[in-house]
Amino acid sequence: MASNLKNLSDYSGKNVVDISNKRFAVVVAEWNDQVTGALYAGALDTLLQHGAKKEHIVTTYVPGTFELSLGAQWQAEQHEIDAVICLGCVIQGETRHFDFICDAVANGITQVGLKYGKPVIFGVLTTDNLKQALDRSGGKHGNKGDEAAITAIKMLGIKK
Template sequence: MASSLKNLSEYSQKNLSDISNKRFAIVVAEWNEEVTGALLDGAIATLTKEGANDDHIVVKTVPGSFELTLGAQWMAQDPKIDAVICIGCIIQGETRHFDFISQAVATGITDVSLKYSKPVIFGVLTPDTQQQALDRAGGKHGNKGDEAAITAIKMLGF
């Protein structure tokens, strides 16, 4: 569903499990930091609101969204980590770079999740403009970081 039709920060309370003993890794891209920082803040706030202990949330940064997959793999291979949340922002530019990076990151994150049989969440924005990114990083369409955190929680309760 398009975020213009649904606020990314609103979610159902169905299938939320106790996460007080769960450990989360958040891998966040430094590129587009204004956006990814806001997404990170949303993810952390939602995890703690839903019962995660602050000391059970590990945050690691990578240079850009392309590096999210390797960062996710390094975190997913740690048996103490229950779920990994990947946060990035790839804004459409004038070249096909956007297409290659977006596809590689989506495929890579899926592959890591399947390889380690644990939730590895795609909290990556792929907007056309900076303003669209800001609208989805705590702006008028909510925060994709909130959505990514809830997705991790719900997958742990599967």
């Protein structure tokens, strides 16, 4: 469903499990930091609201969205990490760079999850402009960071 038809911060309570003993890694792209900082704030708040302990959340910053896949792999390799949340933002420009980055990151994050058998969540905005990104990082369409965190929690509930 398109995010302009749904608030990214709304979710169903199904498969929301106790995460007080779960450990999360959040990998955040520094590029477009106004947006990714807001995504991170949303994800962190959602994890804490659902019982995650602050000391069980590891945050890693990578230079850009392209680097999320390797950052996620480094975190997923850690036995104690139960789920990895990747947060980034790619805004369409005048060249095809957008297409290559989005495709590579989506495939990379997917491969990390499959390789390690852990939830590795794609919390990446791929928007046409900055306004759309801001609308989806705490603006009128909610926060993709909230959605990414609740997705990680729900995936842990499915695996149990």
